[in-house]
Amino acid sequence: xxxxxxxxxxxxxxxxxxxxxxxxxxxxxxxxxxxxxxxxxxxxxxxxxxxxxxxxxxxxxxxxxxxxxxxxxxxxxxxxxxxxxxxxxxxxxxxxxxxxxxxxxxxxxxxxxxxxxxxxxxxxxxxxxxxxxxxxxxxxxxxxxxxxxx
Amino acid sequence: xxxxxxxxxxxxxxxxxxxxxxxxxxxxxxxxxxxxxxxxxxxxxxxxxxxxxxxxxxxxxxxxxxxxxxxxxxxxxxxxxxxxxxxxxxxxxxxxxxxxxxxxxxxxxxxxxxxxxxxxxxxxxxxxxxxxxxxxxxxxxxxxxxxxxxxxxxxxxxxxxxxxxxxx
Amino acid sequence: xxxxxxxxxxxxxxxxxxxxxxxxxxxxxxxxxxxxxxxxxxxxxxxxxxxxxxxxxxxxxxxxxxxxxxxxxxxxxxxxxxxxxxxxxxxxxxxxxxxxxxxxxxxxxxxxxxxxxxxxxxxxxxxxxxxxxxxxxxxxxxxxxxxxxxxxxxxxxxxxxxxxxxxxxxxxxxxxxxxxxxxxxxxxxxxxxxxxxxxxxxxxxxxxxxxxxxxxxxxxxxxxxxxxxxxxxxxxxxxxxxxxxxxxxxxxxxxxxxxxxxxxxxxxxxxxxxxxxxxxxxxxxxxxxxxxxxxxxxxxxxxxxxxxxxxxxxxxxxxxxxxxxxxxxxxxxxxxxxxxxxxxxxxxxxxxxxxxxxxxxxxxxxxxxxxxxxxxxxxxxxxxxxxxxxxxxxxxxxxxxxxxxxxxxxxxxxxxxxxxxxxxxxxxxxxxxxxxxxxxxxxxxxxxxxxxxxxxxxxxxxxxxxxxxxxxxxxxxxxxxxxxxxxxxxxxxxxxxxxxxxxxxxxxxxxxxxxxxxxxxxxxxxxxxxxxxxxxxxxxxxxxxxxxxxxxxxxxxxxxxxxxxxxx
Numbered sequence: 001x002x003x004x005x006x007x008x009x010x011x012x013x014x015x016x017x018x019x020x021x022x023x024x025x026x027x028x029x030x031x032x033x034x035x036x037x038x039x040x041x042x043x044x045x046x047x048x049x050x051x052x053x054x055x056x057x058x059x060x061x062x063x064x065x066x067x068x069x070x071x072x073x074x075x076x077x078x079x080x081x082x083x084x085x086x087x088x089x090x091x092x093x094x095x096x097x098x099x100x101x102x103x104x105x106x107x108x109x110x111x112x113x114x115x116x117x118x119x120x121x122x123x124x125x126x127x128x129x130x131x132x133x134x135x136x137x138x139x140x141x142x143x144x145x146x147x148x149x150x
Numbered sequence: 151x152x153x154x155x156x157x158x159x160x161x162x163x164x165x166x167x168x169x170x171x172x173x174x175x176x177x178x179x180x181x182x183x184x185x186x187x188x189x190x191x192x193x194x195x196x197x198x199x200x201x202x203x204x205x206x207x208x209x210x211x212x213x214x215x216x217x218x219x220x221x222x223x224x225x226x227x228x229x230x231x232x233x234x235x236x237x238x239x240x241x242x243x244x245x246x247x248x249x250x251x252x253x254x255x256x257x258x259x260x261x262x263x264x265x266x267x268x269x270x271x272x273x274x275x276x277x278x279x280x281x282x283x284x285x286x287x288x289x290x291x292x293x294x295x296x297x298x299x300x301x302x303x304x305x306x307x308x309x310x311x312x313x314x315x316x317x318x
Numbered sequence: 319x320x321x322x323x324x325x326x327x328x329x330x331x332x333x334x335x336x337x338x339x340x341x342x343x344x345x346x347x348x349x350x351x352x353x354x355x356x357x358x359x360x361x362x363x364x365x366x367x368x369x370x371x372x373x374x375x376x377x378x379x380x381x382x383x384x385x386x387x388x389x390x391x392x393x394x395x396x397x398x399x400x401x402x403x404x405x406x407x408x409x410x411x412x413x414x415x416x417x418x419x420x421x422x423x424x425x426x427x428x429x430x431x432x433x434x435x436x437x438x439x440x441x442x443x444x445x446x447x448x449x450x451x452x453x454x455x456x457x458x459x460x461x462x463x464x465x466x467x468x469x470x471x472x473x474x475x476x477x478x479x480x481x482x483x484x485x486x487x488x489x490x491x492x493x494x495x496x497x498x499x500x501x502x503x504x505x506x507x508x509x510x511x512x513x514x515x516x517x518x519x520x521x522x523x524x525x526x527x528x529x530x531x532x533x534x535x536x537x538x539x540x541x542x543x544x545x546x547x548x549x550x551x552x553x554x555x556x557x558x559x560x561x562x563x564x565x566x567x568x569x570x571x572x573x574x575x576x577x578x579x580x581x582x583x584x585x586x587x588x589x590x591x592x593x594x595x596x597x598x599x600x601x602x603x604x605x606x607x608x609x610x611x612x613x614x615x616x617x618x619x620x621x622x623x624x625x626x627x628x629x630x631x632x633x634x635x636x637x638x639x640x641x642x643x644x645x646x647x648x649x650x651x652x653x654x655x656x657x658x659x660x661x662x663x664x665x666x667x668x669x670x671x672x673x674x675x676x677x678x679x680x681x682x683x684x685x686x687x688x689x690x691x692x693x694x695x696x697x698x699x700x701x702x703x704x705x706x707x708x709x710x711x712x713x714x715x716x717x718x719x720x721x722x723x724x725x726x727x728x729x730x731x732x733x734x735x736x737x738x739x740x741x742x743x744x745x746x747x748x749x750x751x752x753x754x755x756x757x758x759x760x761x762x763x764x765x766x767x768x769x770x771x772x773x774x775x776x777x778x779x780x781x782x783x784x785x786x787x788x789x790x791x792x793x794x795x796x797x798x799x800x801x802x803x804x805x806x807x808x809x810x811x812x813x814x815x816x817x818x819x820x821x822x823x824x825x826x827x828x829x830x831x832x833x834x835x836x837x838x839x840x841x842x843x844x845x846x847x848x849x850x851x852x853x854x855x856x857x858x859x860x861x862x863x864x865x866x867x868x869x870x871x872x873x874x875x876x877x878x879x880x881x882x883x884x885x886x
Contacts, residue, residue, distance in 0.1 A: 009537045013563025013644045016607065020626065020633075053487075054465035054536045077207065080256065081227030084207040084557050087482045087548075088540035089474055090465065094226075096256055115252045116259060118229040119563060119644050123179070128252035140225065140253045144262040145192040147281065179630075181638040183656070185647075206553040231556050231647040236655075 001033050001133075003073075004042035004066075008059045009091070010049030013119035014076035018046055021122040033129065039065045044132070046125075050078040050085060051092040059098070060105060069110040073128055077118040180247060185230045187248040190223060190263050194242035197221060197265040197279035198286075201234035201243060210234055217276045218264050225251055225259040240285070270300035277301065330413025331360045331728055339414040346377050358791040359579040360728060361415045368420050368429050375405065375432040378416050384409045385709040385722075386438030387794070388819035390805050391446025393476045395424060397788070397814075401452055403429050405439065406792060406805060410727040415792055422452055431457040438709030440827060442819065449475040449542075463535045466490055474543050481540065481547040522838055530833045532826055545816045546809075551577060551785065554813070555649045558804075561818060563644055564607065567600045568797040569804070569818065570649040575730060576806040577651050577813075580791035581784065586777045587732075589653035591769050594732040596640060596648070597795070598762040598769075602673060603632040604798035605755045605762075608849050609680075612752065615846050616690055621680070628676040635669045638662065653779025663770055670763050681756050694749040698832045698844030701746055710828045711821050712800020713758070714848050717743045717750035724796040731795075736768045748840075751847045758798075788814070797821050799849045822850050 007015055036042050039062045051059055063070065074095040077083045082093040092098065095112065102109060115128035130136045197219050202212040209228040213220040235243040253259050267276035268283060277300040287293035296304055329335065340362055344354055350373060353365040366374050378384050384407035392402045401422040408415050422429055431454045433440040444462040446452050451473035453459075464474075467487035473479065521529040541561060545554050558573040559566040571593055578585055606629040613621030633643045640646035640656055648655045658666075684690055700710070705718040715722045723740045725733045741757040743750035785808055794803040800821030807815040825848045832844050 009539060011537075011560045011563040011566070013560070013566070016563060016644070020630070049537075050539065052465070052536060052539060053467065054538065077209075077227050077229055080259070081207075081209070081224055083227060084229060084560060085539045085541065085544055086207065086227065088544055089479075089481060089483050090538050090540045111254070113252050113254050114226055114256060114259065116226045116228060117249060117251070118560075121249050121643065124249045124251065127250045131252045131254070138253045138258065139248075140251050140258050142258050142260050144264060145190075147192045147195060147197070147263060147265045147279070179634060181634065183638055183641045185641045204552065206549065206556040229556060229560075229645070229647075230642065232641070233552075233556075 001031070001044060001129075002036045002042050003033055003044045003046050004036055004039045004062075005046045006039070006048070006059065006062055008047065008049035008055045008079075009052035010076065010078050014048040014078070014117070017119045017122050018048070018075065018125060021125055031126075031129070039063070040067065042066055043069075044071045044073055044129075047072050047074045047079050047095060048076050050082050050094050051098055053090050053092065056092055056101070060101065060107070063102065063109070064105070064107050068108070070108065071111045071113075071132060072109050073113050073115060073125075073132060075115045075117070075120050075125060075128070077116055080114040080116050083118070184247050184249075185232050186246050187225055187230075187251060188223070188228070188232070188234060189244050189246050190221065190261065191242040191244065192263055194240045195221065195263055195265075196240055196242075196281040196285045197263075198239060198282055200237045200239060204233045204237045206231065206233070214267070217267055217269075219267055219279050221263040221265075223261040223263075224256075225261070226256055268298055270303055271298045272303040272307075273300060275300055330411075330726075332413075335412040336360060336362060336414050339409060339412050339416070342382065343378070343416065346381060347374060350374060357417065358582070358789055359415075359793070360413055361417050361790065361792055363417045363419055363790065365419045365421070368422065371405075371418065371420050371430055372432060372435065374418055375407075375435050378407050378418070379432075379436045382409060382416075383411075384416060385706070386436045386442075387415070387709075387792075387801070387803050388805065388817065389439055389442040389446065390815065390817035391450035391452045391475070392807065392815045393450055396477055399424060401427055401450065403446065403452060404790075404805065405432065406803070407436075408728070410722060413728045415728075417790070417792070427451060428453040428455055430455050433457055436709070437707050437827075438824065441823065449473060451476065463538055465538070474540065475546075481543045520833065520838065520841055525838050527833045527836050527838060527841060530830050532829065542816055542818065546813055550812050551651060554816070555651070556645075556647060558818075559645045559647065559649075562820065564604050565600060565797040565799060565802070565820075566645050567596055567649070568795050568802050569820070570646075571597060571731070572793045572795050572802055572804040572818075573806075573816075574649050574651050575793035575795070576791045576804045577785065577808070579793060580789035580806055580808050581786060583652055583780060583783045585653055585780060587774045588657075588776045589778045590731045591773050592654050592656075592658050592778065593649070594736075595658065595766050595769050596636070596646060597731070598766050599632060599636055599639070601762045601798045602759055603629055603636065604849075605759050606632065606673075606677070608755060608798075608846075609684075609752075612843065612846050613684070613690075615842050616693055618684075618687060618690055621684055621687075621690075624676075624680055628673055628680070631669050631672055635666060638665060650779060652781070652783050653777070655779070657778050658770075658773070666766070666770060670766060674760065674763050677756070677759055691749070693840065693843060694747070694752055696747050696749075697836060697840040698748045698751075698847055699746050700828055700832045702744070704831045705746070705828065708828050708831070709824060710800070711824050712797070712849075713751050713754040714800065714825050714828060716741060717754050718746035719744040722801075724794050724801045728794055730793070732769055733765075735772060736765045738765050748843055748847045755849075800825060822848070826850070 074080050079094045085091050086093055113128050113132045117124050131138050199212045202210045207227045207229050209224045211222050232245050235245050265279035268280050269276050283297050350370045357363050387406045387408045389405040394402050403420040405418040429452055443454055447454055448463045469485050469488045520527050555570045559570040561569045606625050610622040610625035637643045640648045700718045702719040721742055738761045741754045789808045792805045802821055803819050805817040806813050
């Protein structure tokens with residue numbers, strides 16, 4: 001699986017954890033994951049960062065350059081929900097806000113997996129990759145608890 | 151032969167050996183201090199919202215809608231700082247070591263705690279969860295008289311009683 | 319205390335030093351209508367009307383040999399009916415800050431530039447022009463920080479602009495950066511390559527680089543505005559930590575130190591020790607990270623893997639001490655949240671031994687690989703005079719013969735209680751910068767060992783404190799990349815003005831000097847050697863210029879490096 005690393009304005013915490021996944025301790029190359037230099041060669045985009053205004057057109061262009069099927073792994077609390085600055089003036093929000101813009105531009109993303117964490121551990125990223133490949137079922141489920149009013 | 155000193159790397163590599171932890175077949179490289187997902191305990195939570203005030207990224211939010219108060223935890227925006235656990239007055243929040251949180255939709259990353267709100271005895275509008283009222287007023291004498299009246303009605307009653315008192 | 323020349327010096331940042339500096343200023347500026355008074359910590363405020371700003375700047379920067387730390391613009395209309403510009407210059411030898419405060423009237427929002435006197439202030443002046451809207455007279459200006467499609471006239475850091483404002487994008491004429499730098503070079507139709515996420519434009523003639531243009535600030539997230547309008551004092555340490563994912567703890571420490579200084583909070587000594595230990599752990603991890611990346615850029619991938627293998631243990635140690643591999647989250651105003659108790663000490667020492675041995679072996683191997691040494695020697699030279707003029711910081715300064723280290727010049731936290739030396743080299747090339755960093759790893763290990771030995775008992779935080787309004791304070795720390803400084807004015811419930819200046823910000827303008835007349839093949843390692851907080855993509859645009867015309871523009875893939883730029 002060939003991955004392309006796309007940073008849309010993150011603090012680098014998740015990015016160095018992505019790089020860390022390549023190092024001897026976690027070694028994702030044993031799963032057949034290779035880092036490529038251009039989105040045109042990529043199957044999966046490792047997306048980090050809340051998207052800033054400045055990087056928005058570039059992100060859209062990079063995602064458009066990917067051939068179908070397009071898969072996105074949104075890593076870190078910034079990419080999943082906008083993070084600690086989700087409502088700042090220069091920040092679009094995380095991947096969910098980007099999805100609306102992509103729909104308008106007509107770019108279809110076939111599969112997306114969200115990996116929370118701040119920064120996301122290399123093991124959490126590997127778990128995210130496995131969920132994307134369908135090897136494991138995601139553990140996280142929507143939960144609603146009604147509290148006893150006694 | 152000093153030029154070939156870099157060949158020493160081979161000895162360094164051999165001594166280091168294989169350090170790869172074959173996650174997920176082997177366990178992760180965790181220590182006991184790790185802060186993972188937080189868990190809200192429905193038994194202990196009183197719905198005060200202190201956690202929602204301190205949470206820096208607003209991952210914990212308070213919604214008063216209809217007859218309920220919802221405390222919503224969005225794991226996706228959480229920064230795993232653990233401040234909510236420190237601030238909770240009833241220690242209802244515990245920090246687990248869960249980090250395997252990947253999910254295909256953000257819906258799956260929401261956890262809700264739903265409190266029923268007490269309805270005002272006078273005007274019928276719901277205002278605060280019962281547990282919160284009890285916890286806040288537990289050692290205030292005489293509070294049973296007005297604990298089920300909403301703040302607006304309380305003001306009205308208070309004013310009325312002051313006026314009655316003044317006018318004799 | 320004895321300084322490096324063996325001469326007796328005044329103790330830095332002491333009452334004696336500050337009083338001396340104050341008297342010096344009053345003496346040298348006797349004929350200018352200024353007001354001099356002390357603020358919290360080591361700050362001396364000099365209030366001067368804007369007509370005399372340049373005179374004062376000249377005296378302080380040239381005669382007193384200060385260097386530019388940062389400058390901040392502030393909207394003080396609701397408090398005093400004026401805007402204010404604060405230029406912060408530091409005198410290393412005394413450990414004192416001279417804060418030049420310039421009031422700017424509401425109806426004529428302009429201030430003279432000091433960028434020709436003090437080139438280190440070049441960027442931060444453009445920054446307050448972008449964000450607060452204070453115009454500059456006497457220099458060419460262009461947009462620096464805000465994105466290209468941001469509308470004119472909307473200044474985010476003014477108090478009446480809400481933090482969540484999302485103005486619609488404004489289409490602008492595609493102005494090529496080449497036009498700005500070298501007017502008269504025809505570029506022709508808009509070149510598609512120039513608009514891609516590239517961060518450095520190198521202008522080459524043949525294989526030699528003649529100029530470099532940096533285009534950054536893609537990571538501007540509005541942190542200062544959030545800190546001043548949405549978040550409260552208690553929440554800001556967490557956002558400060560995420561300014562940079564590699565040296566985040568330094569930012570968090572600087573912020574809490576600034577608040578504690580402004581409010582006069584007495585932090586228990588044990589908390590200071592814990593903060594210092596974690597800071598040094600972060601320094602070790604950052605330098606190992608850089609070493610690995612530098613190896614990778616040079617093509618020595620085996621070095622990359624081995625360096626990061628050693629670094630992994632440091633990350634696990636950080637998690638053991640603080641609860642998270644990065645973005646530790648243990649700083650609060652008044653102390654720290656987690657203790658380093660006796661049970662943890664053996665594990666720490668074990669990891670330090672491992673790192674020390676591993677780094678020694680690795681450095682041995684690395685500097686015996688002929689390609690590595692040859693490529694590092696003599697490339698990317700930065701001469702001492704240029705370094706001093708541009709006010710560079712950190713290992714870049716120390717490799718060019720400037721003995722500058724915040725831990726020694728403006729001592730903070732527990733550094734007074736540890737003895738360590740600061741490596742100094744004079745060649746100013748890539749090899750010196752590498753050697754400085756490798757030596758700093760060993761010094762950090764020694765500092766941690768000393769501090770663990772001497773750790774005092776007691777509390778780790780102060781529970782009750784009050785933060786008075788309107789106090790000005792600065793706090794600085796030595797991040798792995800250089801000096802980081804935060805400037806703070808306290809407000810009600812949250813800071814009134816919070817300004818952050820990260821170290822790479824100060825070092826990037828030095829790249830022009832370093833890359834000039836260098837071979838193109840050496841450019842990646844030179845850019846890497848200032849240790850930019852790498853976050854951006856990995857492309858470099860090379861513009862071939864010959865005889866005043868652009869011949870060709872091509873893109874080069876530079877792995878995993880490039881950029882840095884403003885993190886907030």
